[in-house]
Amino acid sequence: MIEYFVHRASSFAGDIDNLFLVITLIIGFWFFLTFGALVYLIIRFRRKEGVKAQYIAGEKHSETKWTHYPHYAVIAMDVVIIAINIMVWVDIKQTLPPRDNLVRIIGQQWSWSFIHAGPDGELDTQDDVATVNDLHVQTDKTYHFELQSRDVLHNFSVPAFRLRQDAVPGRTISGWFKPTKTGTYDLQCAEMCGYGHGIMGAAITVHSEESYNTTMAQIQNGTYESHFQKRKGTKTKFPSNTSKVDDEDSFAVLLASVF
Amino acid sequence: MSQATAAVQTDTHAEHHEELSFLYKYILPVDHKIIGMQYIFTGMIMAIIGGYFAYAFRMQLAFPGELVPLYGLVGPGEYNMLVTNHGTIMIFWVAMPVLIAGFGNFLIPLMIGCDDMVFPRLNRLSYQIFLVSTLVLITSFFVAGGGFGGAWTSYPPLSSVAEYSLTDWGASLWILAVALEFVSFLLGGINFITTTMNARAPGMKWMDIPIAVWFIVVAVILFMASVGPLVAGAVMLFMDQRLGTTFFLPSGGGDPLLWQHLFWFFGHPEVYVVLLPTMGIVADIISVFSRKKLFGYRTILYTAFATGGLSFIVWAHHQFIAGIDPRVANVFVVTTVLISIPLAEMMFSYIATLYGGSIEFKTPMLWALSFLASFLIGGVTGIYLGASALDIYFHDSYFVLAHFHYTFFPITIIGMFAALTYWFPKMFGRMMNETLGKIHFWGTFVPFNCIFLPLFLLGLAGQNRRVYNFQNYPDLAKQELQDIRIFATVSLIVLLLFQFVFIYNFFVSMFKGEKAPNNPWNANTLEWSTSSPPPHGNFKILPTVYRSAYEYSVPGREKDYWPQNEPPE
Numbered sequence: 001m002i003e004y005f006v007h008r009a010s011s012f013a014g015d016i017d018n019l020f021l022v023i024t025l026i027i028g029f030w031f032f033l034t035f036g037a038l039v040y041l042i043i044r045f046r047r048k049e050g051v052k053a054q055y056i057a058g059e060k061h062s063e064t065k066w067t068h069y070p071h072y073a074v075i076a077m078d079v080v081i082i083a084i085n086i087m088v089w090v091d092i093k094q095t096l097p098p099r100d101n102l103v104r105i106i107g108q109q110w111s112w113s114f115i116h117a118g119p120d121g122e123l124d125t126q127d128d129v130a131t132v133n134d135l136h137v138q139t140d141k142t143y144h145f146e147l148q149s150r151d152v153l154h155n156f157s158v159p160a161f162r163l164r165q166d167a168v169p170g171r172t173i174s175g176w177f178k179p180t181k182t183g184t185y186d187l188q189c190a191e192m193c194g195y196g197h198g199i200m201g202a203a204i205t206v207h208s209e210e211s212y213n214t215t216m217a218q219i220q221n222g223t224y225e226s227h228f229q230k231r232k233g234t235k236t237k238f239p240s241n242t243s244k245v246d247d248e249d250s251f252a253v254l255l256a257s258v259f
Numbered sequence: 260m261s262q263a264t265a266a267v268q269t270d271t272h273a274e275h276h277e278e279l280s281f282l283y284k285y286i287l288p289v290d291h292k293i294i295g296m297q298y299i300f301t302g303m304i305m306a307i308i309g310g311y312f313a314y315a316f317r318m319q320l321a322f323p324g325e326l327v328p329l330y331g332l333v334g335p336g337e338y339n340m341l342v343t344n345h346g347t348i349m350i351f352w353v354a355m356p357v358l359i360a361g362f363g364n365f366l367i368p369l370m371i372g373c374d375d376m377v378f379p380r381l382n383r384l385s386y387q388i389f390l391v392s393t394l395v396l397i398t399s400f401f402v403a404g405g406g407f408g409g410a411w412t413s414y415p416p417l418s419s420v421a422e423y424s425l426t427d428w429g430a431s432l433w434i435l436a437v438a439l440e441f442v443s444f445l446l447g448g449i450n451f452i453t454t455t456m457n458a459r460a461p462g463m464k465w466m467d468i469p470i471a472v473w474f475i476v477v478a479v480i481l482f483m484a485s486v487g488p489l490v491a492g493a494v495m496l497f498m499d500q501r502l503g504t505t506f507f508l509p510s511g512g513g514d515p516l517l518w519q520h521l522f523w524f525f526g527h528p529e530v531y532v533v534l535l536p537t538m539g540i541v542a543d544i545i546s547v548f549s550r551k552k553l554f555g556y557r558t559i560l561y562t563a564f565a566t567g568g569l570s571f572i573v574w575a576h577h578q579f580i581a582g583i584d585p586r587v588a589n590v591f592v593v594t595t596v597l598i599s600i601p602l603a604e605m606m607f608s609y610i611a612t613l614y615g616g617s618i619e620f621k622t623p624m625l626w627a628l629s630f631l632a633s634f635l636i637g638g639v640t641g642i643y644l645g646a647s648a649l650d651i652y653f654h655d656s657y658f659v660l661a662h663f664h665y666t667f668f669p670i671t672i673i674g675m676f677a678a679l680t681y682w683f684p685k686m687f688g689r690m691m692n693e694t695l696g697k698i699h700f701w702g703t704f705v706p707f708n709c710i711f712l713p714l715f716l717l718g719l720a721g722q723n724r725r726v727y728n729f730q731n732y733p734d735l736a737k738q739e740l741q742d743i744r745i746f747a748t749v750s751l752i753v754l755l756l757f758q759f760v761f762i763y764n765f766f767v768s769m770f771k772g773e774k775a776p777n778n779p780w781n782a783n784t785l786e787w788s789t790s791s792p793p794p795h796g797n798f799k800i801l802p803t804v805y806r807s808a809y810e811y812s813v814p815g816r817e818k819d820y821w822p823q824n825e826p827p828e
Binding site: 001002004005006015016019020023026027030031034035037038041042045046047048051052053054055056057058059063064066067068070071074075078081082085086088089090092093094109151152153155157159160162163164165166167168169170171173185186188189190191192193194195196197198199201 | 335336338339408409410412414415416417420423424425509510514515516549550551552553554555556557558580581582585586588589592593596597599600603604606607608610611612613614615616617618619620628631632635636639640642643646647648649651652654655656716719720721723724725726727728731732733734735811812813814819
């Protein structure tokens with residue numbers, strides 16, 4: 001159902017959508033059964049003149065079976081949900097498939113910095129490409145990310161990838177994703193991070209190989225107009241006197257000077 | 260205890276309760292009923308503030324950047340402050356004081372048949388500390404920098420470093436207010452447990468205690484067992500803010516995740532702390548208005564124990580993607596989904612109580628039934644979020660928001676109205692207007708669903724919480740999503756307008772309503788055996804209990820109820 005609202009742009013998005021569907025079927029069944037019973041009983045046993053209520057303590061087996069048998073079924077369905085869920089979870093969060101490329105994602109109040117590993121596939125080398133609020137990835141390549149934060153908690157959230165992970169200062173959290181569909185998608189901060197939390201967005205662009213190489217070259221020679229720069233002139237309403245960027249050690253400023 | 264000794268005791272005890280001056284009766288009371296009402300009224304005033312905050316930020320979401328009538332411009336800082344304090348107020352200053360402290364105080368001595376709490380002065384102190392905490396919270400909205408805006412979970416380092424939160428004193432006063440409030444409820448909690456254990460009417464065995472009292476006591480035990488870590492955490496956070504310690508700062512060797520563990524170790528039992536009192540109140544109301552014995556009294560009770568026990572080992576489901584080891588999540592998925600087992604059983608028992616009943620749709624019963632229906636939605640959607648893999652998509656999205664509003668709104672608001680309309684005759688000695696009560700019920704229940712059902716859809720669309728303006732995100736700025744936001748906001752305004760009906764009904768009935776008989780609902784529990792309102796000291800003759808609280812429609816009896824204190828023929 002989720003895919004009616006959001007693109008399905010990563011390899012595991014389908015798994016999550018299917019898990020959602022399975023749980024919807026199971027709990028939908030229970031919901032309508034229980035809700036139906038509730039409504040039926042309310043209507044069936046409304047007060048009528050001369051009809052006295054029955055005396056049922058609900059302690060005998062013949063009575064309690066009405067609540068216990070459904071209850072055993074609930075347990076069985078719980079086991080199904082747990083099993084499927086753990087399979088999906090282990091795939092997405094607990095295992096790291098072999099990587100094709102690497103990107104470092106750094107959250108700070110209130111922007112995202114991205115360091116693309118470049119052709120050699122290693123970070124902290126000469127060919128790294130740094131961008132602000134603009135992440136570029138190639139379709140059908142498995143990416144590992146190193147998620148860091150420079151100040152408070154942030155959350156790297158890409159709805160189209162069905163991906164979310166908190167960034168914790170002082171830690172590097174690794175994870176992976178594999179984009180499958182080209183396009184530009186929203187990337188948001190999903191953990192309250194202060195005054196500018198509401199504008200801490202970025203764009204993630206999934207390229208084909210050719211377009212990826214062109215874009216990377218453009219970024220390196222300074223001719224690329226980033227998502228960040230395009231947005232600068234547009235209508236986003238945000239009071240200008242609220243920026244708390246500290247010029248001395250701001251990573252965003254440092255990165256911006258790279259261009 | 261024999262009846263003779265009970266009567267002797269009663270005589271001495273009646274002498275203690277002479278008329279008091281206005282100051283000692285209403286301002287510095289030791290009477291549990293007045294203290295309970297102080298809590299309830301304070302909670303209701305805070306509910307108005309919380310509702311007003313909801314109105315302001317919902318207007319901003321529906322009409323971003325516009326001036327909000329009766330508020331003004333909601334900028335990002337104000338927005339954060341409004342959502343943070345809306346959550347804080349509704350949970351800590353409405354649900355807790357009204358449902359536990361308020362109705363706990365009012366009901367426990369009356370329902371177990373004693374003259375007052377065993378520690379009346381401690382009870383008064385508890386309310387006074389609570390009042391101070393309320394004032395501290397309200398002060399925090401007006402200090403330089405504005406109220407705290409780091410979400411009601413107040414995750415550090417945002418909440419612990421003023422340079423990050425930009426609300427230096429707002430954050431400190433916020434955490435101070437929360438800590439003070441917990442101190443207050445700890446004092447109240449000791450009182451509730453001791454009173455229920457020691458001061459029950461002669462003849463009242465454990466299994467004769469009404470579920471409403473039982474559940475408040477279980478809730479208080481949960482609260483007292485879980486709140487310690489949070490108070491410790493609050494002190495550490497306060498020291499981080501004001502003394503420069505670094506318990507939660509990685510740069511000083513601390514760990515931000517520590518706070519999350521402390522907070523949620525309290526925070527998840529807290530859900531059941533507020534749920535159980537409402538569940539208990541609803542059990543009593545359903546039983547009375549369907550004229551039925553509760554289906555499986557012991558089962559219901561044991562499911563509450565099981566839920567309470569399990570609630571201590573599920574806290575990390577709030578942190579699946581917070582940076583904890585992913586393997587830990589699997590354990591917490593199992594425990595979280597397990598909670599559905601006792602709660603499903605409890606729900607089934609409530610619904611089974613209706614079977615074979617003679618259901619009368621008085622206003623309290625409408626509230627109680629609507630609680631079951633809406634809490635069912637809140638409960639089943641919790642399964643989605645207990646599944647860690649789906650939490651990857653739903654964490655901190657509007658799906659979570661809609662889910663917990665489908666639990667907290669029924670618990671807090673519906674539960675509060677159910678209890679108020681049910682015990683109003685006992686509190687004020689007058690009946691509420693039924694017609695106005697039903698208008699208010701439908702005017703609240705329908706808009707409530709119109710607010711939160713659409714928010715599930717927004718959650719599916721990937722909309723995150725605590726964002727003050729979705730126009731910044733191309734995928735979320737679509738007009739059809741904006742229409743959903745506007746619909747939810749309009750529903751909220753309708754809901755808020757209908758609350759005036761309640762306020763009118765409440766105050767007019769309090770002074771001009773029809774005089775209430777002692778037992779207007781033909782209920783069994785002890786509070787209905789005394790006059791309405793009960794005198795100071797509650798009972799002219801302390802009651803003796805002969806049977807369980809739910810003997811309705813007993814075969815072979817002419818009356819369809821059988822009060823607990825009525826001697827057997």
